[in-house]
Amino acid sequence: MLYIHATIITVNPSREIITDGAILVRGNLIEDIGKADILLQKYPDEEVTNLTDRIIIPGLVNAHMHTAQTLLRGAADDLELVSWLCERIWVMQGNFTPGDGYAAAMISCVEMLKSGTTCFLESMFADRYGFDGLCKAVEETGIRGCLGKIVMDVGTYASDPKWAMHPGLIEDRETSLLGAVKMHENWNGAANDRIRVWFGARTPGGVSDDLYKEMSTISREKSIPITMHCAEVAADRSFFSSLGHTPMSYCRSVNLLSPSTTLVHMVHLDSSDISALAETKTNVVHCPSSNAKLASGLCRVPDLLSAGVNVTLGTDGAPCNNTCDMMQEMRLAAILHKPKSEYHEAEPTLLPAETVLEMATFNGAKALQLDHVIGSLEKGKKADFCVVDMRHVALRPWYSAVSAVVYTAQARDVEMVVCDGKEVVRKGKVVGIDEDSVWREAERRGLEIVKRSGLKGKVEGKWPIR
Template sequence: MLFTNATIITVNAKREIIQNGSILVRGNKIADIGKTQLLLEKYPDETTSDLTGRIIIPGLVNAHMHTAQTLLRGSADDLELVSWLCERIWPLQGNFTPEDGYAAARLSIAEMLKSGTTCFLESMFADRYGFDGLCRAVDEAGVRGCLGKIVMDVGTYASDPKWAMHPGLVENRETSLLGALNMHEKWNDKADGRIKVWFGARTPGGVSEGLYKEMTALSREKNIPITMHCAEAPADRTFFASKNHTPMSYCSSVNLLGPQTVLVHMVHLDETDIAKLAETGTHVVHCPSSNTKLASGICKVPELLTAGVNVTLGTDGAPCNNTCDMMSEMRLAGILHKVAKMDPTMVPAETVLELATVNGAKALGLADSIGSLDIGKKADFVVLDMRAVHLQPWFNPVSAVVYSATGRDVEHVVVDGKLVVENGKLLTMDEEAVWQEAERRSKEVVARAGLTNEVGPRWPVV
C-alpha cells in the first residue's frame, strides 16, 4: 500500500517533516518515503490510500503500562498512593482470575491501539493474572508488547509492615523470577517478533537484595531487560534513606543500573542520582498524569534531559490516570514543566514527541526497528485526521499533534505493516465484545473483593 498526500512527521535523524508526503509499505517494513509526486512516479502500479488533510506520526510507545489495571478504571480516584494501593488496588487485583487478566489486557490494548499506541511496556504482570493470556491478547490484537512478568519476594510497600500487599498478590522467587524465565522461554520473540518478555521487578522494598542481584545477573546472562518503579513517592525516599542510600546508589548496589533497565516515575531524585543515570545509560519513564493525580510529585524531566538521560513517556495504569491515551499524556508532559519552572520554553512540543516515539524505542531496545519513519524500519505508524473544527487551523504540525489532538483523532493505525485500526475502528478485535466483557468482569472483581460500596459514587444516588 502507498499512503499518499499526508504531512509526515518522520522524527528521523534530521527530524524532517515531509509536506505532501507518501509512505510505501511492503511486508512489515517501510519500503520508501518521500514526496507524493516522486513516489507515484516510482510506483505507478501500487495501490494507494489518499490521506489529504492528515498527519502521519510514528507509532507511539507507551513505556509504562499496567494492562490488568484497566479493568479497575475509576475504582480508586482521589486517594494518595499508599491508600490507593493498600486499600483499593491491591485488594482488587488480589481477586483477579486469569480470565479477568485476559479481558483486562484486551481492553487495554484496544484502547491503546485506537489512540495511537503501537508498542507498550507492561510493567508488572502478576502470575495470578495469567501471563499466557496477556501474550495471547498481544498476538491476537497485532500490537507490539514488551511484557514485564513480576519479580518479587517481599509482600509490603517499602518494607513497611503496615503497607502489606493483598495475600492474593504475594509471590516468591519460584513463582516470580523462575516464572518469568519460563515465560521468556515460551513467549519471547513470538507473534512475528512482536512479543518481548521482560523482568518486571517490584519497587525497592518489595524485592530482597539477594533476589535483585540474582535477577540482574540473569538479565545480563540471558539478555532480558528490566523495568521497575522507583523513587515515585516520599515513602520510597524514606526507604532508601533507611538503607543509607539515595535511590540510585541503592539501585547501583544491586546492579540494577544500565542500558537494559527502564526505571519508572523517578520523581524524588537528587543531583547525584541524575548524574548516575546519565553515566550508566539507564532509561527513565515520565508519567505526568499518574504523578499529578496521585500527588506523587513532578519528575525533573528538564534536568534529566540536560544531563543526557534518555527520558520517555508512559500513561501508567487506568486507576491513576483513567485513560490509556498517549496523545493526552503528551499534552500534559508538554505543559506541566512550563508551570513548574515558570518558563514556557521548557519541554517544547518537539521534545515531547521525541519522548513518545524515538526515546521510547531506545528505552525498549527497539530503536533499530521502530520509533521513527525511516526506510527499512518496521511499518508502525499512526494517521491523525486533522479535518476537524477543534484541530484547525494549525501551522506547526508537531504542536498540533502534541497540544491539540487526542486519541479520538486517530483514523488509521498500522503495526508491523498491517492495518489494525481503520477509520477509527479496530480490525483485530470485536470492540463491543471487549468492553462488554470488561464491564461484567470488573463488577465481579469488585464484588469478590468486598468493595462494592467503596468504589461507587460519593454523592447520594436516588
C-alpha cells in the same frame, strides 16, 4: 500499500517533516518514504491510500502500563497512595483470575491502538493474571508488547508492615523470577517478534537485595531487560535513606543500572542520582498524569534531559490516570513543567512539542531496546505509524504539524494505525475485533472483581445513588 498526500513527521535523525509525503509499505517494513509525486512515479502499480489533510507520526510508545488495572478504571479515585494501594488496588488485583487478566489485556490493547499507541511496556503482570492470556491478547489485537512478568519475594511496600500486600498477590522467587524466565523461553519473539518478555521488578522494599542481584545477573546473561517503579513517592525516598542510600546509589548496589533497565516515575531524585542515570545510560519513564493525580510530585524531566538521560512517557494504569491515551499524556507532559517549580523559574520554553513527541516515539523505542526497528519513519524500519485526521474544526487551522499533534489532537482524531505493516485501526475502529464485546466483557468482569473483593458500595463515589 502506498500511503500518499500526508504530512509526515519522520522523527528521523534529521527530524524531517515531509509535506505532501508518501510511505510505501511492503510486508512489515517501510520500503520507501518521500514526496508523494516521486513515489507515485516510482511505484505506479501499487495500491494507493489517499491521506490528504492527515498527519502521519511514528506509532506512539507507552513505556509504562499496567494492563490488568484497566478493569479497575475509576475504582480508586481521589485517594492518597496508601489507601489507593492497600484498600483498593491490591485488594482487587488479589482477586483476579486468568480470565480477568485476559479481558483486561484485551481492552487495554484495543484502547491503546485506538489512541495511536503501537508498542507498550507492561510493567508488572502478576502470575495470577495469566501471562499466556496477556500474550494472546497482544497476538490477537496486532499491537507490539514488551511484557514485564513480575519479580518479587517481599510482601510489603518499602518494607513498611502497614503497607502489606493482599495475600493473593504475593509471589516467591520460583513463581516470579523463574516464572519470568520460563515465559521468556515460551514467548519472547512470538507473534512475528511483536512480543518481547521482560523482568517487571517490584519497587525496592518488595524485592530482597539477593533477588535483585540474581535478576540482574540473569538479565545480562539472557538479554532480558528490566523495568521497575522507583522513587515515586516520599516513602520510597525514606526507605532508601534508611538504608544509607539515595535511590540510584541503592540501584547501583544491586546492579540495576544499565541501558537495558527502564526506571519508572523517578520523582524523588538527588542531582547525584541524575548523574548516575546519565553515566550508566539507564532509561527513565515520566508518567505526568499518574504523578499529578496521586500527588506524588514532579519528575525533574528538564534536568534529566539536560544531563543526557533518555526520558520517555507512560500512561501508568487506569486507576491513577483513567485512560491509556498517550495523546493526552504528551499534552500534559508538555505543559506541566513550564510553571515555576522548586528546581527552576517559570519557563514556557521547557519541554517544547518537538521534545515531547521524541519522548513518546524514538525515546520510547530506545528505552524498549527497539530503536533500530521502530520509533521513527525511515526506510528499512518496521511499518509502525499513526494517522491523525486533521479534518475537524477543533484542529484547524494548524501551522506546526508537531504542535498540532502534541497540543491539539486527541485520541478521537486517530483515524488509522499501522503496526508491523498491517492496518490494525481503520476509520477509528480496531480491525477484526468486536469492540462492544471487549468492553462488555471487561465491564462484567470488573463488577465481579469488586464483588469478590468486598468493595461493593465503596467504589461508586461519594454522593448518594438512588
